[in-house]
Amino acid sequence: MKRYDIVIIGGGPAGLAAALAAREQGIHEVLILERDRELGGILNQCIHNGFGLHTFQEELTGPEYAARFIQRVKDARIEYQLSTMVLNISPEKIVTAMNREEGLFEIEAGAVVLAMGCRERSRGALNIPGYRPAGIFSAGTAQRLVNMEGCLPGREVVILGSGDIGLIMARRMTLEGAKVKVVAELMPYSGGLKRNIVQCLDDYGIPLKLSHTVVDIQGRERVEGVTIAQVGADRRPIPGTEEHYTCDTLLLSCGLIPENELSRELGVMISPVTAGPVVNESLETSIPGVFACGNVLHVHDLVDFVSQEAASAGAAAAEYVKQRPGEDAEVTLPVKGKGGVRYTVPSMIRPGRMQEEQVIRFRVGDVYRNQYISLYVGDERLIHRKRPVMAPGEMEELKVTREQLSGCPEGTELLVVIEDK
Amino acid sequence: MDTRELICIGCPMGCRMTVNMDKGQVHSVSGNTCKRGDAYARKEVTNPTRIVTSTVRVEGGVLPVVSVKTREDIPKGKIFACMEALAKVTVQAPVAIGDVVLPDAAGTGVDVVATKNVVEA
Structure with missing residues (x-):
């Protein structure tokens, strides 16, 4: 059986950044397993611009952003296998995979980074x-x-659903000569980024109907039309509001779900809110030595933040391989969201293991205007920051330092809350 | 005097702005909460521009199409002319990121370049 220090499941933006970070920490035996015929993941089909403003300080398209990371991975001579499907990961970190050349095979991993993305x-x-x-x-x-x-x-x-991919495709199909008649969104707000509504819908005069959903699809062989109705506060269709649209195509952009079949079989604890693994400050799952990052952990809006997060996971995996930390009891502080904060990543922080600065990422459950985002450590309010607007479609973050958390007794709760003053 | 309603794309606040125009000149901007909104509104009503991204056909490559973009933003009114010109373009593999697939797209003076490497099949 082959052995690698770190095996990374998925060669998209998360897997590439994790691999590079692990290599930078001095780990040589790194392997990326990718099921597609090329590296880069979903970026390869995201041909629109707007990627990389944080990472490269310039606006790139998806394939260009991917190409920069792929080049770095090649320059660093990091090994990768394409068209290779991972079937199983055991708690002993034996990775079972298959491809056309080798058939079914097993790899022993010192640490595993889950970077499978979402669906x-x-x-x-x-x-x-x-x-x-x-x-x-x-x-x-x-x-x-x-x-x-x-x-x-x-x-x-x-188009049903106003997620970013739906908005981007409304523009793309329009540019290719299709007629996009309407985008219907069940919620009273869009799930996509504001700039996409302006640049993809408003620019082309495509109407966005909030609080609307598809209640019927007509056509037996091919779609011939759909019926859209307004929904009430209970998100149920209001009788009498039905409108008919003739069309040959219905696109669905109704949310993304982390792809965690492998993680579940492995026995990793999954958050019911994010549908991704529950992780600590090192982005380590409930199984020691198994790390998660990118959209398999929680769905992101910007690839730049995926790359940042994945680099942290790659570095943490490298640290794990080098030190093999024991099971000693360490001070662990749970991190929770309350009052409109749906979840936090991470879910716990061990001050003894955290970096100088720790990012806590989270999403809110509704649109909030002129509210404060606060972080309580025990009874003390550590952070209190005014936010003009927060929406479910835009991920938020806070930063805490090791110094701020040092000396906290075991079990002290870190609470992220929205407050009106 | 004409008025134009805009949503600012400068930040997640998404301010609803009203621009008062007089004979094609910006008279005033209201509804914005910062200077960036003012600047965006003035450009958006006088000379709105966008980067256009699309694909063109590839012959002899591992993929049938390659993704492309205008190297810089072009006037919004030229987007469909640019798309029409791109519909006629076919390139030969291999294609490398940055290769010009269409010079001076639709008379904008801006080249359309490949954004993906496509090797020969």
Whole structure:
């Protein structure tokens, strides 16, 4: 059996940044396993610009952002295997994978970094009535078809869900000559970034109908039309508000779900809120030596933050390999969100293991204007910052320093809350 | 006097702004909460520009298309002319990031360049 110090599951932006960080920490035996035929993950189909403003201080397209990391990985002579599917990871960190050349094989890993990314919520998960004709695609599938396979999935389009991929595809399909009739969003606010609503919908006169959903899909062989209705505060359709749209295509952009089948089988503890692993300050899961980063941990808006997070996970995995820390009892401080804060990553911090500065990332559950974001450590309010606007579609973050947390007794709770004063 | 309603894209606040125009000149901007909003509004109503990203066909490559972008932002009114010009372009593999696939797109003076490396099949 081959052995590597660190095996990274997934060669997208998270896996690439984790591998580079591990190498920078002096770990040589690093292997990336990628199921696609090339590295770069979902960035390869995200051909629009807006990537890298934080990382490279310039605005790149997805493939360009990926290419920079891929080049670094190649320059660092980090090993990777393409078209290789990981089937299982055991608690002893034996990774079982397969590909066309080697068939089924096992690799022993000193540490594992989970970087599998996420998947789109499918029609089956949305409970939309109607037939099951051709012409219903997730926005990301349509994106791959248009941007990588070179084919247009339809000419008259309705989009359900205003996630960023749906907004981006509204513009992309319009530019390729399709007519995008409407974007319907169940919630009273968009799940996408504001700049995407302006640049992708407003620029092309595509209407966004908030508090609306698809209540029927017509057509037996191919989509012939959809019916959209307004929803009430209970998110149920209001009778009498139905509107019909003829179309041949329905795109779904209704949320992303971390892809954690491998993690679940491995026995990693999963957060019911993020659907990603519960992690500590080192982005280490409930299984020692197994780390998680990027969209498999929690869904991000910006790839720049995925790269940052993944670099932390890669460095932590390197540290684990070098030191093999024992199971000694250490001061552990739980981190929790309350009052509109849906979750935090990490879920616990061990001050003895944290870096100089620790980022706590979180999302809010509603739109908040002119509110304060606060961090309480025990009874003490450590951070109190005014935020003009916070929305579910935009990830928030706070930073704490090791100094601020040193001396906290075991079990002291770190609480992230939204306050009106 | 004409008025234009805009949503600022400078930050997540998304201020709703009103721009008063007089004979094509910006008279006043209101609704913004910072200077960046004012600057965005003035550019947006006088000369709005965008970077255009798309794909063009590739012959003999591992992929049938390669992603491209205008090297700089072009006037918004030229976006569809640029797309029409790109629809006629086919390039030969290999293609490297930065290769010009269409010089001076739609008379904008801006080149369209490849944003992905596509090797030969």
